[in-house]
Amino acid sequence: MDYKIGDKKAMRNAYGETLVELGKEYPNLVVLDSDLSGSTKTAMFAKQYPDRFFNAGIAEQNMIGMASGLSLTGKIVFASSFAMFASGRPWEQIRNSVAYANLNVKIAATHSGITVGEDGATHQMTEDIAIMRAIPNMIVIAPSDYYEAKSVIRWSATYDGPVYIRMPRGDTETIFKDEEDAKFAFGKAKIIKDGKDLTIIATGEIIPEAIKASEILKEKGIDAEVIIMATIKPIDEQAVINSNDFVVSVEDHNIIGGLGGAISEVIASNGLNKKLLRIGINDEFGESGKANELLKYYKLDSESIAKKIIEEFK
Amino acid sequence: MDNISIDELKTISKKIRYNIVKMIGLANSGHPGGSLSATDIVVSLYYGIMNIDPKNPNKKDRDRFVLSKGHASPVIYSVLAELGFFDKEELWRFRQTGGLLQGHPNIKIPGIEANTGSLGHGISVAVGMALGCKLDKLDNMVYTLLGDGECQEGQVWEAAMAASHYKLDNLIGFVDRNRLQIDGSTKDVMCLGDISEKFKAFGWDVYEIDGHDYNQIINTINTAKSQKNGAPKMIIANTIKGKGVSFMEDNVAFHGKAPNKEELKQALEELS
Incomplete structure (x- = not known):
């Protein structure tokens, strides 16, 4: 697959723009928000289709x-808030009211991960993949860039059941050329760079850092394969099985229960002889700061990722 | 089903109460107290008020009922079974492995409109449904039944706010005000204060009735239905927990406990 790190564009803009497109195609599509429509970008839909937008106020459970x-x-329902308040606050409502009944509700969460930045730990959701993927019937997807986010939103409207979509706050570098190039393949990992020594599997906004880390490794003579895993549940088991024997998971999420957790389940369940290095938030709370500085602080920038891999890959 | 007499409703309610006690007794598990207190309301709705069709449980313009206090599932299961939504024999496999009738309501069961049981959820779902029905320009009603203890959940008040904000006059709620919850009286566990005033303050039209008086139940629902004034309606129904079985009445012990063999025998005799 051909990739090129491009301009920075926000996935949440992709969400808002795609909702507006879908609103025309699906007269039964409705959107809910809880007083964050300007930030989640559901306000774009609200402006175009005021009769099909419902603000729940600051009341996520309701x-x-x-x-x-x-x-x-x-109705096809999209409900949005920041990841913390879209998944954590109403977790039990999502489990019992939505997922247990297998309802056609998409929870589109923005502001995931440590890169929320200045708001600090209360707003830095680094456990949502873990808690969402533990719910039966729930699909968990973290788009890779602006273009794939568009494709994911579009796909999720066609899927009849609950989906959790995880998007960051910030503008992230694109890795696809356009929506067609980024076409989402449900449950399928994408190998964006071949490599024979080790495999980096990354998800979400942090993918550009993982790609850049692979370039640093190349300079050091380590040939890393890079896979992006947009669908975290159900995870592409075959992609993990086919990977090199040294696997590195990279995510802006706790290393417990997230992408790294999901990959370790695949490795253990299949009795694979692979070593897994989990790079993410090391089971700790975040702090306030600028997103790019926090990436360095938590050793999630490309240089720190490359350094850690070199240390562990012998 | 508009032309049903009070005597007929009484006869049906007795049968429903008999089913409730029997199914909980056979399961040796379940919540008799709150099922029996809600029986007259649920029977009035299904036999005297609602537009439903057991042969076509998903018809678009049907009235909908969400049992927010999902632990009272035996009452709704009994009513749906008697109306022919599913085989009555299922009642006797309530709460049993492989049975259709789960401990709490599930939409896999014909006639059940929402998965409830976790308190506070049902009223929110009913608000969403009422909103959806308004969007579809349907002329139907959405009903929901809450426990009084359930009103301690914060989500109930989030939903109450939303219902009046969105002017859902197609939504009628009931509070089954039996004044008992698992740990004791609602007053002692967590005082609810004046529930009527609370709902009024949230913008609802509120009615207070005797929840075992069919005339009051039916007339109040009809009055509430006719008020297309943009306000959701709440009917506070004063009830007796365990109503209909002498030793269960107003007895907190039977909130979530099945009768033993002898108690079951006595209860069924009282309801025969």
């Missing part, structure tokens, strides 16, 4: 319940 009720009247 928002999820309303989403369930709307879906039970045949």
